[in-house]
Amino acid sequence: MSSSDRRTFLLGLGALALGGCGFRPAYGPGGVAGDLRGRVAIDAPDTRNGFALVARLEERLGRAEAPVYRLSYRIALDRESLGITGSQETTRYTVLGELTYQLRALDSGAVVDSGMVTAFSAYSASGTTVATRAAENDAVERLMVMLADQLVTRLVATAGVRAR
Template sequence: MSSSDRRTFLAVLSGLALAGCGFRPAYGPGGVAEGLRGRIAVDPPDTRNAFALVERLEERLGRAEAPLYRLSYRLSTIREGLGISEAQETTRYTLRGELPFQLVDLSTGTTVQSGTIKAFSAYSATGSTVATLAAERDAERRLMVMLADQLVTRLVATAGDRAR
């Protein structure tokens, strides 16, 4: 069996296995998260980091056109020195982010899900002042993407519970 035939065979076999187990794309027709896209109104951002967070959430969930839920959050970040040189200069920083959230059903006003998402990122401070500032902003942006992605994953994973 040639390499190309083997790949085709394995692709078909894996497709059959997924079809047999009841696999459905989360956002696809009949998927558990089908009703989430464009249905969650996210609280407006008030900082640069919150703006990056909301931007990523709306990228993943869509901007709310006819919201069924409201997502409120309280974003906090802490910067800590991680690496110290022999001259007692900090050469590496870590950014820890914490995102307590609450998903509220707009029709009833009840909280349908809440929790806290945590993540961290790091950056080097060994370059020039401009390079260090650019590295810090990049680390902040990466941290916001991680927090948003983890939050969306949690919302999608529990979407079936809300549909019942």
Template sequence: MSWSDRRHLLRVLVPGLLAASLSGCGFQPMLAPGSPGAALSGRVLVDAPTDRAAFDLVDRLEQRLGRAETPAYRLSYSINLREQGLGVTPEGATTRYNLDGSITYALREIGGDAIVASGRVESFTSWSATGSTLSTLGAEEDARQRLMQILADQIVTRLLAAAP
């Protein structure tokens, strides 16, 4: 058997073996019908945003969990952002910024104060301030939006892992 024939055989067999091994271990997508994560899909009412960062957070949470049609849970959150300059020129001009963010969240049942899941997530993004004023403002806004998406994805991952 030539090497090309062996490679073809591996391309055919390996995906089938992987699929068989995953199905044998009980692997199931987190948001599949009947899975624990499906209990959250379209059922989490996120607190209304009060500023741009919260708007970006809520937007991403609703993209991932669905907009609450029949809410069974309420998600409250508290956003903490801190901006710090990193790169400084000999003249004292800041050329790079870091944006550190953390969110404390709590998932409660509607009609009660019992906490189903809670926690804290954190991450950071950066942007360069070496361009024009307009490009620097655009880069800063993009970094803030990316940070909220990262933090929202972390919250969703933890909520799905702790799904009721």
């Protein structure tokens, strides 16, 4: 059996195993996360960080056209010194982010999912003041994207539980 035939055979076995266990794409036809796309109204942002977070959430979940759920959130950030020179100058910072959320059903007001996701990002402070500020803003924006992506992953992973 040639190498190409073995790969085709093994890929076929893998697909058969996934099909046999009930695997379905989350956003595919009949997928458990189908009720999220365009159905989650997200609280309006009131800060720059909130705006970046909501923009990414709407990019991933779609803007709510026929909302079934309301997503409330709270962002907490903390900055820690990471790299310090011998003369006690900080050259690198870590930004720690924590996103607490609640997903409520609009019809009943009941909380259907809640929790917290965390992530971190870092930036260099070894340039000019302007460069350091730009690097910090970029690190925080990257952090908002990471937090939004983790939240969407969690919502998709638990969508089947809500649907039951």
